[in-house]
Amino acid sequence: MAVPAESGAGLPQEIGQGGDAVTPVEHGPLSGSSSPAAKPAIKECEPGEHVQEQAYYLDTCARFDRAEVASEYRARKNVSTARNRREWQCIEKALATIPSGAAVLDLPCGSGRLEPLLEKRGYRVTAADYSSHMVDTARAAYLEASNQPDLLEHMRFMQQDVMQMNFADGEFDAVICNRLLHHYPTPGLRQQALRECKRVSRGIVVISYFSNLALSALRFHLKNRFKSRTPTDRVPIWFRVLEQDLDAVGLRCTGTYPVRYGLSPQTYLRLEGC
Numbered sequence: 001m002a003v004p005a006e007s008g009a010g011l012p013q014e015i016g017q018g019g020d021a022v023t024p025v026e027h028g029p030l031s032g033s034s035s036p037a038a039k040p041a042i043k044e045c046e047p048g049e050h051v052q053e054q055a056y057y058l059d060t061c062a063r064f065d066r067a068e069v070a071s072e073y074r075a076r077k078n079v080s081t082a083r084n085r086r087e088w089q090c091i092e093k094a095l096a097t098i099p100s101g102a103a104v105l106d107l108p109c110g111s112g113r114l115e116p117l118l119e120k121r122g123y124r125v126t127a128a129d130y131s132s133h134m135v136d137t138a139r140a141a142y143l144e145a146s147n148q149p150d151l152l153e154h155m156r157f158m159q160q161d162v163m164q165m166n167f168a169d170g171e172f173d174a175v176i177c178n179r180l181l182h183h184y185p186t187p188g189l190r191q192q193a194l195r196e197c198k199r200v201s202r203g204i205v206v207i208s209y210f211s212n213l214a215l216s217a218l219r220f221h222l223k224n225r226f227k228s229r230t231p232t233d234r235v236p237i238w239f240r241v242l243e244q245d246l247d248a249v250g251l252r253c254t255g256t257y258p259v260r261y262g263l264s265p266q267t268y269l270r271l272e273g274c
């Protein structure tokens, strides 16, 4: 499938404390037998409004799908920092009602930053990501940290595309979609990802997004305005904008957990079906 020429333009933008920006890649159609999105989730599009949207989706898939990006991501993210601890606290609050033994999906798992936390809470964890490099890195990081030669039954790693998962309806008690939605600048992409998360969860969905209620968000918008550019990645939005996406897919927010209120745009939401 052809990727439009404008693919990658303006990606990514730096913002506040996010820190998960990586260099955009030049890429043609996604290929390789290991890639689950060799068959893209967003259907082949007519020239028109969905072409740009598909480019954002493909860029987000492709730019993390490299061995060096995955290993660098692990080195930067699988560490005990104050920010990681704050994010974990938000996620733990959102998961407070989910008991030990529950089936929890972490998608995208990236380099496996959340797996120690989810294991500590006694969950049966499925850690999945579009990128095979991220999945391999996450598995290796987990085995190394837990000092085990092989995975135990409660922990599995696999490739999945958030837009089109190979899981049954209601397969999980909770689905966590951490640090992905801020890479999707359009309601169409956010809604498709949210719809899939809702479909595979019989309980709650926990997401993060970049909220406008932060100083760094203001700085981000001013900087882009000053440079006369329209950002397309890591864009903070108002909750009411995200709420329209939630309404569209039949989810409602039952908990809000900002990582650092007023300072960081990173905000967690606990969602339930309407």
Ligand SMILES: C[S@@+](CC[C@H](N)C(=O)[O-])C[C@H]1O[C@@H](n2cnc3c(N)ncnc32)[C@H](O)[C@@H]1O
Residues within 6 Å of the ligand: 020, 060, 061, 064, 065, 077, 107, 108, 109, 110, 111, 112, 113, 128, 129, 130, 131, 134, 160, 161, 162, 163, 177, 178, 179, 180
């Ligand atoms: C910013 S990282 C966040 C990773 C992880 N949640 C964390 O907090 O460390 C974004 C991740 O999304 C994954 N990703 C991008 N597009 C995806 C898709 N369509 N389906 C599943 N994962 C995707 C990337 O491979 C990358 O690992």
